[in-house]
Amino acid sequence: MPAFSRLIRFLAKDGHVYYGDALLPSGVSDIAKATRARVIQGDIFGQHRVTEQVAEVKMLLAPLARKDIRTVRCLGLNYAQHAKEANMPIPKFPVLFYKPVTSITGPTDDIPVAPIAQDGEGLDYECELVVVIGKEARDVPESRALDYVLGYAVGNDVSHRDWQLKHGGGQWSLGKGFDGWAPFGPGIVSSSIIRDPNALKISTKLNGQTVQSSTTKDMIFGVAKTISFLSQGTTLLPGDVIFTGTPQGVGMGRKPQLWLKDGDKVEVSLEGVGSCLNQVVFSKPSAQPSKL
Structure with a gap:
């Protein structure tokens, strides 16, 4: 099983592109409403981990590069x-x-x-x-x-x-x-x-x-x-x-x-x-x- 729950790929407000685990408000399931995410390090198809680093979402990208x-x-x-x-x-x-x-x-x-x-x-x-x-x-x-x-x-x-x-x-x-x-x-x-x-x-x-x-x-x-x-x-x-x-x-x-x-x-x-x-x-x- 992957370490993430809701994988997104996004341009952050710091100007970097990340894979992340979307943080959604309680009761919300639409990932398009994600404004923050925990940054993922590693290979999303192999060894990876969801870090405690939280980045602000500027724009959602295609979820896979x-x-x-x-x-x-x-x-x-x-x-x-x-x-x-x-x-x-x-x-x-x-x-x-x-x-x-x-x-x-x-x-x-x-x-x-x-x-x-x-x-x-x-x-x-x-x-x-x-x-x-x-x-x-x-x-x-x-x-x-x-x-x-x-x-x-x-x-x-x-x-x-x-x-x-x-x-x-x-x-x-x-x-x-x-x-x-x-x-x-x-x-x-x-x-x-x-x-x-x-x-x-x-x-x-x-x-x-x-x-x-x-x-x-x-x-x-x-x-x-x-x-x-x-x-x-x-x-x-x-x-x-x-x-x-x-x-x-x-x-x-x-x-x-x-x-x-x-x-x-x-x-x-x-x-x-x-x-x-x-x-x-x-x-x-x-x-x-x-x-x-």
């Missing part, structure tokens, strides 16, 4: 009601795709939309339970799978449906892998606190209005089953990040469809963890784009 992330795995169609709204059959096995590490960003960072993703329709939100692997795992039985979890966070699997479904040649990663399209956080809650990741409320608000509201009970492949499956013949490593799919209510599944626009604010929340609040920002072209 990019250098500490090994892979970003994602599941598609992993909620029964989401598969139904997408008019797709319930998958027999987990539907797996990957995002690049450059897609990872923090709980309050902007979601940058490059010119290539500004045309057409389909810029969408997806709130997701995020699992962080804490120790090496291969061929793990489902009964022991949660023993390999460092903790849990909430993330947004930002997607562009045209690039995902029409222009990607059947591969989803193109429409989901742009820089900054995997904000997650606001921290990582230890598996010692969240004992049952399959019983958590999860939701999205778009400009303050709830557009997704469900529980992780609706997952087709729960966390333990997912970890066990992904570890069959493939070694999961400390620092592997797994986005576990989104519930119903995505923009693609609504009538009329609801696409993200420049300036929209998207808040994804997970019970016991907290929220990430990110603004959609359309970037200007820096050079003449190539014609595909």
Whole structure:
């Protein structure tokens, strides 16, 4: 078990970046409200300790530095009601795709939309339970799978449906892998606190209005089953990040469809963890784009 309860990575008011164990007011579970933390020394995936040094939080960062992330795995169609709204059959096995590490960003960072993703329709939100692997795992039985979890966070699997479904040649990663399209956080809650990741409320608000509201009970492949499956013949490593799919209510599944626009604010929340609040920002072209 990790020494921390609620891991955050943050820029402190003293100008330094630390890993820390968030100090929350009594009765508060949203890590985004942390203003102080005990500084952590050592390897968060190995020998580390929570010190008595308390630092003031200036800004929360992505809870893992990019250098500490090994892979970003994602599941598609992993909620029964989401598969139904997408008019797709319930998958027999987990539907797996990957995002690049450059897609990872923090709980309050902007979601940058490059010119290539500004045309057409389909810029969408997806709130997701995020699992962080804490120790090496291969061929793990489902009964022991949660023993390999460092903790849990909430993330947004930002997607562009045209690039995902029409222009990607059947591969989803193109429409989901742009820089900054995997904000997650606001921290990582230890598996010692969240004992049952399959019983958590999860939701999205778009400009303050709830557009997704469900529980992780609706997952087709729960966390333990997912970890066990992904570890069959493939070694999961400390620092592997797994986005576990989104519930119903995505923009693609609504009538009329609801696409993200420049300036929209998207808040994804997970019970016991907290929220990430990110603004959609359309970037200007820096050079003449190539014609595909």
